[in-house]
Amino acid sequence: MLNSKSKHYLYAVFGYIVISAVSYILLNQFGAPFVAHQPLVKDASATDRFWDLQAAALWGLILIGIIVIITRSYRNKQLNSPDRVSSKKEIFLLLGYMVFAQLLGLGIGKLFDFHAISFHLAGSIYGNHGKIMLSEMLVWSCYNFIMYVVLPLVYFISKKGYTLSQLNIISNKNILRDMTVIIIILIIESIVQLEGLSDALLNLSPRQIIFGGFMAFIFNLFGTAIPTAVFLFAILYPRFKAVTNSAVTPIILGGLTYTALHFFDSWMVFSSSGAFLASLSALFMQYFMPGVVKSVLTDRTGNPWVHMWAYHVFVPHVIIDTPHFVDSFNIQ
Helix, strand or coil: CCCHHHHHHHHHHHHHHHHHHHHHHHHHHHCCCCHHHCHHHCCCCHHHHHHHHHHHHHHHHHHHHHHHHHCCCCCCCCCCCCCHHHHHHHHHHHHHHHHHHHHHHHHHHHHCCCCCCCCCCCCCCCCCCCCCCHHHHHHHHHHHHHHHHHHHHHHHHHHCCCCCCCCCCCCCCCHHHHHHHHHHHHHHHHHHHHHHCCCHHHHCCHHHHHHHHHHHHHHHHHHHHHHHHHHHHHHHHHHHHHHHCCCCHHHHHHHHHHHHCCCCCCCCCCCCHHHHHHHHHHHHHHHHHHHHHHHHHHHHHCCCCHHHHHHCHHHHHHHHHHHHHHHHCCCC
């Protein structure tokens, strides 16, 4: 007989296979309208894109195995969370707030004639790779930082009486041990992304790498990396663990929530039901596994900041997005 943990693993694998099969059908039926906007893959078919995403998911599983191995000696790594009843109430509050913030970001983007404000700046991963105005970058990064970092912390500290330690913002974990994990994963993932995703960074001049990389780092740090670390992994994820009391379910929920936070990314196409379904399929395959990897890093280390340095702000955003910032700022 399988134990509860094994059953959860099997359910997760089966669910992913089913969703992938449906995604394959949808992408082949309706095409991949978002792909044409990315110069690197403008001639790729929907099938090519599907298998590229599946390869990325397979690498995610391998990376999870590496994370488990290098954190096997971790002990007493639990994140702080309230009791189960309080956690359940706060989960609904946080998820409702997330939907509101995403819809408001859509509205503000339209108001200023920008792209919708989601968790990736327009031009990141897919979408419009033309120049993005500085004003749009500033609005995007400031909005996400205020909505997903400042306001949640103000509410939970001033209204609910939590401390920064109770919200996992301040970590008393072993810093040297966490730095080891960060460095190992950062090196491995940097090599993989430069070899398998894009080596455009290596074609830039030293000046472009320095100044473009700095801009990519700063804007993505405040626009997506810190918001993800604080809202999802410091506050929401520990409450998933408290409510589910499971080793697997919180990780799955972390992956799904991370996916939902990118719902209005600029490459999503809503022009028809077919285009939307194809985009939705790619959304899941693009972000679910990275969200799972971030969840595992957080779960294994008990520190919501580890994933940010090891697997977010530098890779992919500095490595992949620097050419985009070089182009937008016309850095010679």
